[in-house]
Amino acid sequence: MAITWRFSALADRHRALGSNLEDWGGMGTAWTYDKDQTEEYMAIRTKAGVMDVSGLKKVHINGPHASQVIDRATTRNVEKIQPGRSAYATMLDDRGKFIDDCVIYRMGPNSWMVVHGTGQGHEQLTMASSGRDVSVRFDDNLHDISLQGPLAVDYLEKHVEGIRKLRYFSHMHTTLFGFPVTISRTGYTGERGYEIFCRGQDAVAIWDRIVEEGAEMGIIPTRFTTLDLLRAESYLLFYPYDNSETYPFEDEPGGDTLWELGLDFTVSPGKTGFRGAEEHYRLKGKERFKIYGVKLEGTEPAEEGAPLLKDGKQVGVVTIGMYSPLNKHNVGIARMPVDCAVQGTPLTVKNATGEIACIAHPLPFHDPEKKRRTVRD
Numbered sequence: 406m407a408i409t410w411r412f413s414a415l416a417d418r419h420r421a422l423g424s425n426l427e428d429w430g431g432m433g434t435a436w437t438y439d440k441d442q443t444e445e446y447m448a449i450r451t452k453a454g455v456m457d458v459s460g461l462k463k464v465h466i467n468g469p470h471a472s473q474v475i476d477r478a479t480t481r482n483v484e485k486i487q488p489g490r491s492a493y494a495t496m497l498d499d500r501g502k503f504i505d506d507c508v509i510y511r512m513g514p515n516s517w518m519v520v521h522g523t524g525q526g527h528e529q530l531t532m533a534s535s536g537r538d539v540s541v542r543f544d545d546n547l548h549d550i551s552l553q554g555p556l557a558v559d560y561l562e563k564h565v566e567g568i569r570k571l572r573y574f575s576h577m578h579t580t581l582f583g584f585p586v587t588i589s590r591t592g593y594t595g596e597r598g599y600e601i602f603c604r605g606q607d608a609v610a611i612w613d614r615i616v617e618e619g620a621e622m623g624i625i626p627t628r629f630t631t632l633d634l635l636r637a638e639s640y641l642l643f644y645p646y647d648n649s650e651t652y653p654f655e656d657e658p659g660g661d662t663l664w665e666l667g668l669d670f671t672v673s674p675g676k677t678g679f680r681g682a683e684e685h686y687r688l689k690g691k692e693r694f695k696i697y698g699v700k701l702e703g704t705e706p707a708e709e710g711a712p713l714l715k716d717g718k719q720v721g722v723v724t725i726g727m728y729s730p731l732n733k734h735n736v737g738i739a740r741m742p743v744d745c746a747v748q749g750t751p752l753t754v755k756n757a758t759g760e761i762a763c764i765a766h767p768l769p770f771h772d773p774e775k776k777r778r779t780v781r782d
Contacts, residue, residue: 415612
C-alpha cells in the first residue's frame with residue numbers, strides 16, 4: 406500500500422477486487438485487480454467498463470477574472486468555450502515546454518472547473534490568479550467515475566434523460582440514481598464514454614449500482630492501468646510516462662515542446678499571452694524528436710522503455726506497447742528522431758527477451774478518424 410494523502414471513497418471496492426492501491430497523484434489507485442486485464446480491455450472496446458479516476462485533480466476557478474486566469478495558464482482561447490462545454494488544453498512553462506494537460510469545463514459565466522493529472526496544473530492556475538478577483542479551490546471531495554465503451558450510453562439513457570443527445574466535450578448537471586452529478590462526455594479510452602462527477606459520499610452507491618445493473622450488459626469494473634492498453638492504440642499521452650521527465654536528454658533538463666509531442670493542436674489559432682507562448686512559437690521546427698507510432702511483428706508487445714533501434718543503433722525509446730486481440734495489431738507509442746517518424750521506416754524494438762522488427766506508423770492505430778468517440782446518435 407502506497408503512502409498517500411488523498412483517499413478515494415471507492416478504496417474498499419478496489420481492495421475487494423485485489424488491488425493494493427498504488428499511488429497516483431497522491432491517491433491510492435487501482436493499478437491491479439485479481440483478474441485478466443485483457444477482459445477489461447475487451448469490455449471497454451466492445452461493451453463498457455467502469456473505472457475510478459478520482460485521482461485526477463479537480464480545481465474550481467470562480468470570480469470575475471476566472472476566464473483571464475485560465476486564458477493565461479492554458480493554451481486555449483477560453484472565451485470560445487460556452488457554458489456546458491469543455492476543451493482539452495495544455496500548459497507550458499516559461500521555456501515553452503509542456504508541464505501538464507487538462508480539460509477545461511465552463512460551468513457558468515464566471516464559473517469553471519479544470520481537471521488535470523500529476524503535472525503542475527494547480528500550481529500554474531494559482532500563479533496566474535495572483536492579483537486577480539478570483540478564487541482557486543482544489544476539490545478532493547468530488548469523485549470521478551468513468552463509464553467508457555460503446556454501451557455506456559445505452560446504460561445511462563435508462564436513468565438520465567437526454568444523455569444520448571449530449572455532444573462530445575459537453576456536460577450536463579443532472580441526477581443519477583437520485584444523486585446530484587455532473588456528467589461529461591469525455592474520457593481517455595478512444596471510445597464513446599462519460600465521466601460522472603459526484604460527491605464522495607455518493608460515489609460508493611453510484612459505483613455499486615452501475616456494477617450490479619451493468620453486469621447483464623457486460624459492463625465490468627476496470628483497473629486504472631487498463632488505460633495503458635487503450636491509450637497505446639488511441640494516441641493518448643500520459644504525463645510523465647511519455648515525456649523527457651522519464652526519458653531525459655543528456656545534459657538537458659526535462660521538458661518537451663508541443664511540436665515534439667504532437668500536441669500543438671491544443672493551441673487556439675493565433676493565441677498569444679499564455680505562459681510560454683513566445684518560446685512555443687520560436688521552437689517550431691526545432692524538434693529534437695517526435696512522438697510517433699511503431700507497429701511490431703508478432704504478438705509480443707514492446708516493453709515499457711524498450712530501446713528503439715535503427716541499423717543496430719539506439720535512436721529512441723518505446724514508452725508503451727500493447728498487442729490487441731481484438732484489432733490483431735502489435736503497436737506502441739515511441740519517441741524517435743524526426744527523420745524516422747515517417748510511415749514505413751524500418752526499426753527494431755529491443756525487449757529483454759530479444760529484438761522485434763517493426764516499422765514507424767502514424768498514430769492513432771485504433772479509430773484513426775475518431776468517429777467512435779465523437780459519434781452522434
